[in-house]
Amino acid sequence: MSPHDSSRAGSDSVAVAVRNVTKIFPNGDTPTYALRDVSFEARCGELTMIVGPSGCGKTTLLSVICGTLAIDSGSIEVFGKTLGSMSVSEVTGFRSKNVGFIFQQFNLIPTLTVVENVSIPLILQGWNYRKAEEKAAAILQDVGLGERIRSFPKQLSGGQQQRVAISRALVHDPKLIICDEPTASLDAKTGHHALELLKKSACAPDRCVIVVTHDSRIFSFADWIAEMEDGRVVKSCPASEYQHA
Amino acid sequence: MLRIALLMLFRDRAKYMMLIVGLTFCSLLMTQQASVFCGLMLWTSATVRNIGAKVWVFDAKVEQVNEVIPLREIEVTRVRGVPGVEWAVPLYVGIEQARLSDGSFQNVQLVGLDTATFVGRPMEITKGRIEDLRLPDAVIIDQVGIAKFKSKGIAIDIGTTFEINDKAARVVALCHANRSFLGQPYVYTTYDRALQFSKPQRKMMSCVLVEPKPGVSATELADSISKLPGLKAFERDDLFWNTIWWYIKNTGIPISFGTVVLMGVIVGIAIAGQTFYLFILDNLLYLADLKAMGARMPILAAMVFLQSFSVGFVGFGLGVGLTSIFGYKVLKIEQPPFFMPWQVPAFVAVIIILICCFSAAIGLRQIAKLEPAVVFK
Ligand SMILES: Nc1ncnc2c1ncn2[C@@H]1O[C@H](COP(=O)(O)OP(=O)(O)OP(=O)(O)O)[C@@H](O)[C@H]1O
Ligand SMILES: [Mg+2]
Numbered sequence: 001m002s003p004h005d006s007s008r009a010g011s012d013s014v015a016v017a018v019r020n021v022t023k024i025f026p027n028g029d030t031p032t033y034a035l036r037d038v039s040f041e042a043r044c045g046e047l048t049m050i051v052g053p054s055g056c057g058k059t060t061l062l063s064v065i066c067g068t069l070a071i072d073s074g075s076i077e078v079f080g081k082t083l084g085s086m087s088v089s090e091v092t093g094f095r096s097k098n099v100g101f102i103f104q105q106f107n108l109i110p111t112l113t114v115v116e117n118v119s120i121p122l123i124l125q126g127w128n129y130r131k132a133e134e135k136a137a138a139i140l141q142d143v144g145l146g147e148r149i150r151s152f153p154k155q156l157s158g159g160q161q162q163r164v165a166i167s168r169a170l171v172h173d174p175k176l177i178i179c180d181e182p183t184a185s186l187d188a189k190t191g192h193h194a195l196e197l198l199k200k201s202a203c204a205p206d207r208c209v210i211v212v213t214h215d216s217r218i219f220s221f222a223d224w225i226a227e228m229e230d231g232r233v234v235k236s237c238p239a240s241e242y243q244h245a
Numbered sequence: 246m247l248r249i250a251l252l253m254l255f256r257d258r259a260k261y262m263m264l265i266v267g268l269t270f271c272s273l274l275m276t277q278q279a280s281v282f283c284g285l286m287l288w289t290s291a292t293v294r295n296i297g298a299k300v301w302v303f304d305a306k307v308e309q310v311n312e313v314i315p316l317r318e319i320e321v322t323r324v325r326g327v328p329g330v331e332w333a334v335p336l337y338v339g340i341e342q343a344r345l346s347d348g349s350f351q352n353v354q355l356v357g358l359d360t361a362t363f364v365g366r367p368m369e370i371t372k373g374r375i376e377d378l379r380l381p382d383a384v385i386i387d388q389v390g391i392a393k394f395k396s397k398g399i400a401i402d403i404g405t406t407f408e409i410n411d412k413a414a415r416v417v418a419l420c421h422a423n424r425s426f427l428g429q430p431y432v433y434t435t436y437d438r439a440l441q442f443s444k445p446q447r448k449m450m451s452c453v454l455v456e457p458k459p460g461v462s463a464t465e466l467a468d469s470i471s472k473l474p475g476l477k478a479f480e481r482d483d484l485f486w487n488t489i490w491w492y493i494k495n496t497g498i499p500i501s502f503g504t505v506v507l508m509g510v511i512v513g514i515a516i517a518g519q520t521f522y523l524f525i526l527d528n529l530l531y532l533a534d535l536k537a538m539g540a541r542m543p544i545l546a547a548m549v550f551l552q553s554f555s556v557g558f559v560g561f562g563l564g565v566g567l568t569s570i571f572g573y574k575v576l577k578i579e580q581p582p583f584f585m586p587w588q589v590p591a592f593v594a595v596i597i598i599l600i601c602c603f604s605a606a607i608g609l610r611q612i613a614k615l616e617p618a619v620v621f622k
Contacts, residue, residue: 059621062621069618092540093539093541094539095538095539096539096540097539099539101534101620109528109531111256111257112252112253112256121538124246129248
């Protein structure tokens with residue numbers, strides 16, 4: 001398969017370009033090849049899904065894309081910037097500005113209220129608290145949690161927590177949204193709603209959304225699907241053409 | 246992010262309380278014990294502070310004020326002959342047995358003041374007149390004596406009589422004196438009468454009190470008096486510190502107090518350090534999230550240090566505050582000893598700062614080791 005697949009329709013510019021990346025975990029005598037010469041692209045204006053069986057390297061691919069994990073060979077370009085050429089601190093700064101995260105366990109800080117949790121990405125960028133909370137409250141209003149902004153995460157249902165997590169990922173208008181198994185902790189219906197919300201609020205012409213999942217029920221939300229197996233991308237095609245084995 | 250850090254800390258009620266309690270207990274233990282130690286050391290030098298003379302002359306073997314090796318009275322004349330001496334007077338100090346009207350005994354610290362000048366007189370006469378000390382059998386007794394006699398059912402006032410070594414003593418005035426190490430009441434009388442009260446010996450005088458001539462430094466005068474064979478002179482502050490150091494070196498007091506202070510340090514490190522470590526461990530995933538979301542190490546370090554120092558600050562304040570309340574209460578009844586010079590809270594503050602730094606450092610080590618990639622686990 002080619003990373004520059006000409007059959008790719010309806011997409012704008014390339015947001016993430018992974019070229020010939022290898023990542024090896026030196027697990028003592030038997031190193032694990034988590035990524036083997038992987039090439040992969042995700043485009044702006046699209047929701048790209050990375051799918052595949054457990055242990056195939058999906059999370060590893062996501063980690064190297066957002067620069068939280070160093071690679072052994074190959075190159076990664078995110079919005080035209082080569083991660084390998086930046087210092088750790090530059091990558092961290094780049095991430096705080098351009099990447100929004102949604103985790104499987106939501107990872108909301110339990111001792112902070114919903115609105116405080118959502119304002120963190122803004123505060124990290126130097127916003128003052130009042131402004132950050134105002135913006136956070138506005139976005140929580142949009143996802144239907146306007147009444148619950150002073151609640152603590154524990155007081156919310158799983159689906160509501162996921163909506164908070166989506167708000168936190170979007171509050172600082174990042175250009176890249178990274179989601180690892182966003183529906184794994186949710187039941188089918190709530191997972192469906194979460195993806196609907198994600199699709200509605202996150203997908204924009206200048207934004208790239210990458211979702212890792214092995215939940216075939218949400219494949220229909222994807223614009224593009226890349227399938228992995230044993231550290232390799234084995235299939236990469238528009239969602240409409242994707243046949244789930 | 247600092248406000249976020251404080252919110253994370255304060256809202257984790259259980260651990261926050263635990264940290265505060267641990268550090269409060271630790272600083273209370275250290276401040277209180279150190280203050281009692283200082284107070285006890287102060288007690289050892291009570292005679293120096295009660296008499297207050299600028300230069301003290303003893304037998305050459307004497308190391309501190311509570312050690313008495315009697316001198317011949319002729320030594321006063323020898324001391325008077327040293328250039329720079331304005332005046333020199335004899336002093337008698339000794340522990341004598343007083344017998345009360347009900348037949349019970351009480352050891353007292355008898356002080357015999359130079360009859361002509363009353364040099365070394367009690368700083369504070371609470372009732373009566375010092376001049377009445379010239380009346381027959383006259384003595385002045387301090388507040389400790391009044392309390393001790395009272396506990397035996399005898400109310401002491403002007404006119405009360407008792408016996409010192411079987412000789413009649415009559416109270417002519419009451420005074421307030423600094424409490425002595427062994428808690429024996431101070432009983433003041435004249436030098437000549439003190440010799441009559443005490444058991445006759447070949448040498449009777451305890452020491453010579455000296456005033457330097459104007460413009461002569463007490464230390465230099467003490468040095469030149471010390472050149473006289475068989476005599477040793479101390480400047481007042483030197484005698485004070487020599488006495489305290491003597492007790493530090495020659496008794497188990499510093500070790501027993503030091504042990505408790507050390508226990509305070511260990512308890513502090515154990516409770517506070519461990520709780521803080523658990524606090525960090527609990528939040529490790531979230532700190533990793535912050536790292537992934539773009540919080541740099543300096544920000545995380547500032548957060549962790551702020552958290553540890555804010556509990557340290559509160560714990561220190563509560564500990565020292567509680568000790569001050571304790572001190573305020575005990576100073577009224579003068580027991581146990583209590584003295585909190587500024588060095589004590591300063592020392593405790595340093596220890597608390599070290600504990601905070603230590604706790605923050607082990608917490609930070611965990612965070613530094615953290616790969617931001619763990620957030621996807
Ligand atoms: N930190 C690590 N140290 C060592 N080996 C690792 C590490 N992280 C991942 N691996 C290994 O790399 C391979 C790929 O792991 P990865 O987490 O990317 O899989 P995944 O596709 O996300 O699986 P899942 O669907 O179960 O989350 C696995 O064999 C895993 O054991
Ligand atoms: Mg995974």
